[in-house]
Amino acid sequence: xxxxxxxxxxxxxxxxxxxxxxxxxxxxxxxxxxxxxxxxxxxxxxxxxxxxxxxxxxxxxxxxxxxxxxxxxxxxxxxxxxxxxxxxxxxxxxxxxxxxxxxxxxxxxxxxxxxxxxxxxxxxxxxxxxxxxxxxxxxxxxxxxxxxxxxxxxxxxxxxxxxxxxxxxxxxxxxxxxxxxxxxxxxxxxxxxxxxxxxxxxxxxxxxxxxxxxxxxxxxxxxxxxxxxxxxxxxxxx
Amino acid sequence: xxxxxxxxxxxxxxxxxxxxxxxxxxxxxxxxxxxxxxxxxxxxxxxxxxxxxxxxxxxxxxxxxxxxxxxxxxxxxxxxxxxxxxxxxxxxxxxxxxxxxxxxxxxxxxxxxxxxxxxxxxxxxxxxxxxxxxxxxxxxxxxxxxxxxxxxxxxxxxxxxxxxxxxxxxxxxxxxxxxxxxxxxxxxxxxxxxxxxxxxxxxxxxxxxxxxxxxxxxxxxxxxxxxxxxxxxxxxxxxxxxxxxxxxxxxxxxxxxxxxxxxxxxxxxxxxxxxxxxxxxxxxxxxxxxxxxxxxxxxxxxxxxxxxxxxxxxxxxxxxxxxxxxxxxxxxxxxxxxxxxxxxxxxxxxxxxxxxxxxxxxxxxxxxxxxxxxxxxxxxxxxxxxxxxxxxxxxx
Numbered sequence: 001x002x003x004x005x006x007x008x009x010x011x012x013x014x015x016x017x018x019x020x021x022x023x024x025x026x027x028x029x030x031x032x033x034x035x036x037x038x039x040x041x042x043x044x045x046x047x048x049x050x051x052x053x054x055x056x057x058x059x060x061x062x063x064x065x066x067x068x069x070x071x072x073x074x075x076x077x078x079x080x081x082x083x084x085x086x087x088x089x090x091x092x093x094x095x096x097x098x099x100x101x102x103x104x105x106x107x108x109x110x111x112x113x114x115x116x117x118x119x120x121x122x123x124x125x126x127x128x129x130x131x132x133x134x135x136x137x138x139x140x141x142x143x144x145x146x147x148x149x150x151x152x153x154x155x156x157x158x159x160x161x162x163x164x165x166x167x168x169x170x171x172x173x174x175x176x177x178x179x180x181x182x183x184x185x186x187x188x189x190x191x192x193x194x195x196x197x198x199x200x201x202x203x204x205x206x207x208x209x210x211x212x213x214x215x216x217x218x219x220x221x222x223x224x225x226x227x228x229x230x231x232x233x234x235x236x237x238x
Numbered sequence: 239x240x241x242x243x244x245x246x247x248x249x250x251x252x253x254x255x256x257x258x259x260x261x262x263x264x265x266x267x268x269x270x271x272x273x274x275x276x277x278x279x280x281x282x283x284x285x286x287x288x289x290x291x292x293x294x295x296x297x298x299x300x301x302x303x304x305x306x307x308x309x310x311x312x313x314x315x316x317x318x319x320x321x322x323x324x325x326x327x328x329x330x331x332x333x334x335x336x337x338x339x340x341x342x343x344x345x346x347x348x349x350x351x352x353x354x355x356x357x358x359x360x361x362x363x364x365x366x367x368x369x370x371x372x373x374x375x376x377x378x379x380x381x382x383x384x385x386x387x388x389x390x391x392x393x394x395x396x397x398x399x400x401x402x403x404x405x406x407x408x409x410x411x412x413x414x415x416x417x418x419x420x421x422x423x424x425x426x427x428x429x430x431x432x433x434x435x436x437x438x439x440x441x442x443x444x445x446x447x448x449x450x451x452x453x454x455x456x457x458x459x460x461x462x463x464x465x466x467x468x469x470x471x472x473x474x475x476x477x478x479x480x481x482x483x484x485x486x487x488x489x490x491x492x493x494x495x496x497x498x499x500x501x502x503x504x505x506x507x508x509x510x511x512x513x514x515x516x517x518x519x520x521x522x523x524x525x526x527x528x529x530x531x532x533x534x535x536x537x538x539x540x541x542x543x544x545x546x547x548x549x550x551x552x553x554x555x556x557x558x559x560x561x562x563x564x565x566x567x568x569x570x571x572x573x574x575x576x577x578x579x580x581x582x583x584x585x586x587x588x589x590x591x592x593x594x595x596x597x598x599x600x601x602x603x604x605x606x607x608x609x610x611x612x613x614x615x616x617x618x619x620x621x622x623x624x625x626x627x628x629x630x631x632x633x634x
Contacts, residue, residue: 052631053627056626056627056630059540061536061540061626061627061630062627081544081545082544082545082546085539085542085543085544085545086542086544088540088542089543090542094540094541096537096540096630100533100537100540100630102251102534102538103251103534104247104248104250104251104252105247105251109239109247112239113239113538113541114541114542115239116239116240116241116244117538117541117544117547118542126239162541
């Protein structure tokens with residue numbers, strides 16, 4: 001029988017931020033946590049409880065102060081940084097609350113940029129794939145528009161297409177609908193979930209939106225996994 | 239998509255700032271190129287335009303003024319000497335060739351030069367070759383039988399539009415002595431391209447004062463000694479006279495070059511300052527652009543761009559701006575130098591060839607790109623070190 005690895009596994013993960021004078025703020029302490037492959041998890045919790053910090057750690061853009069994080073059985077922080085960057089590009093899609101589209105690039109180029117960094121899809125295929133995925137999220141007619149010429153809902157769709165461009169098995173989303181009005185948020189979320197489910201992706205969303213919470217396989221309150229979430233502590237760490 | 243296209247699109251995304259930076263680079267490079275081209279052109283045109291004659295003989299006064307006026311048609315003419323001086327030199331056994339020259343007014347800014355056919359004669363020691371592209375040389379007419387035939391320098395013919403057979407004169411007082419174009423010279427790349435040549439007899443007849451003079455006037459005599467060893471005695475003999483001076487054109491040129499080298503040293507300091515200002519401007523522009531783009535850089539990093547890729551993008555932006563400004567500056571510099579050379583040629587007799595191939599342009603563009611890369615290095619390192627998580631945080 002084949003072994004099934006969790007999509008994400010955290011062991012003894014801690015994150016503290018230096019405050020100066022040898023003191024630091026401990027923001028995260030997760031002894032153990034895992035996400036099964038193909039699951040859809042909604043992460044909730046009060047503001048400042050470490051949700052974004054946790055997402056950044058799983059994405060590998062922030063380095064844990066202690067512990068290990070594995071994504072599809074790869075200890076991402078055991079990789080040298082350039083390989084970790086490449087791993088992130090190929091295996092993790094990240095949707096930001098404020099979209100973070102690059103203003104100098106069109107919708108199509110924003111998506112292709114992500115493929116360029118991953119270098120996992122042949123160059124001649126990149127354009128076709130970018131057009132396909134943008135069309136899938138309803139932006140087939142907006143390919144050459146720059147972010148500033150798109151509505152907020154369209155911008156978030158571009159951000160979703162960009163996160164999915166390299167067909168990553170893990171998708172992280174930080175309050176993806178927080179900047180959208182209720183109707184647009186509902187539409188965007190439905191498309192986002194549909195695309196992720198079609199691809200059998202593991203989805204971890206930080207959200208307080210009722211619609212998002214309802215659609216999740218599981219809802220996890222960060223205060224249950226982060227031992228420091230309810231009592232941010234200042235202390236000395238070596 | 240490649241990191242070069244990303245860099246270029248980033249530059250286009252901040253079009254106004256990028257354009258202003260490129261324009262400032264262009265202005266700086268134009269200044270450097272134009273200054274170097276003009277300084278080099280002046281030096282070369284003095285070297286190439288100088289006479290092959292060993293002595294220039296004229297009235298007492300400034301040796302520099304005599305050479306500048308007679309050879310380069312610059313400065314104001316020196317006072318006249320007498321035609322008798324020419325006859326003495328012509329008959330002197332130490333002299334191989336003596337050519338009389340009288341400088342008159344100008345037609346549409348092109349100086350009248352009265353001389354004999356000897357001025358155009360070819361000698362084994364002469365580098366300069368005079369050939370007519372159309373027509374013939376004027377005749378050496380007898381003093382009492384002027385033919386009023388004129389031969390135009392190539393530039394003078396081109397600018398005035400005069401053709402063979404055309405009759406022309408400058409000023410109403412000369413209307414009764416029109417000159418007839420009988421030949422047009424091939425370009426020599428010297429002040430002679432901008433001159434209108436005709437015979438001494440014609441000159442003396444058209445000039446009211448000289449017409450009345452019993453002994454006709456000259457401006458100068460170009461002298462070639464038969465032997466080098468004869469030069470000192472000729473030089474001395476002509477200089478002890480109360481009326482004449484003899485000048486070695488090479489000595490005058492040396493003096494001019496000494497003055498020019500001093501100006502060149504000052505120019506080098508100015509150009510070095512311009513280069514530093516350019517470098518600082520590029521640095522400030524890229525540095526502030528990098529500070530403004532920290533969020534975009536963090537986003538690219540979150541999408542999987544490595545630090546090296548980000549470093550490469552910023553350096554490429556810097557090099558692209560430098561290349562663009564440098565290339566435009568080289569074109570602009572040639573344009574400014576061309577205008578400057580035209581102005582100098584119109585006011586004086588320096589004819590510059592600015593468009594010959596040289597190492598200047600590749601050296602300048604290479605240096606500008608290198609300086610661009612240097613200016614982009616710190617912003618690139620700043621981008622390289624951008625903290626991703628910190629800069630991804632939603633804006634408040």
